[in-house]
Amino acid sequence: MWELICTMGRMQFFIPSDHIPTAAKQQKSVAIKNGKPVLYNDPSYHSACAWYESRLAQHRPNQPLEGPLQLQVSFIYPATKDHPHGTYKTTKPDTDNLLSGVKDTMQAIGFFDDDCVVAREITEKLYGDVSGIFFRLTELFPAAR
DSSP states (O other), X not given: OOOOEEXXXXXXXXXXXXXXXXXXXXXXXXXEETTEEEEXXXXXXXXXXXXXXXXXXXXXXXXXXXXXXXXXXXXXXXXXXXXXXXXXXXXXXOHHHHHHHHHHHHHHTTSBSOGGGEEEEEEEEEEESSOEEEEEEEEXXXXXO
């Protein structure tokens, strides 16, 4: 039912899921080594990236996309009586925290060589009858080759 759609300069796909990882790269843990504090990414961030990798890998392009790109990501949470289909989610997590793990994973598995090629981002959180994450990558204009 949900399939990858690729056209000239654009790809889009939907990953259905009742669970959307919320760990952010900014969440740091502290360990003491040799009497000094050392910061490291929280294990929940690595878990979130592994979740994304297992679902994004099947959609990655044959070759990394070149920029400039627009990345649209819609995080769709299960609709409820209090939050009906089509309404926006205005509670945590923040969109920038949700997107950091997505972009890091997309870069790590080869959607693009460096996330700096993403020149425009559209990120939204909303409620829907079918929950999951919708992705659309669009080439803003053909890259010089």
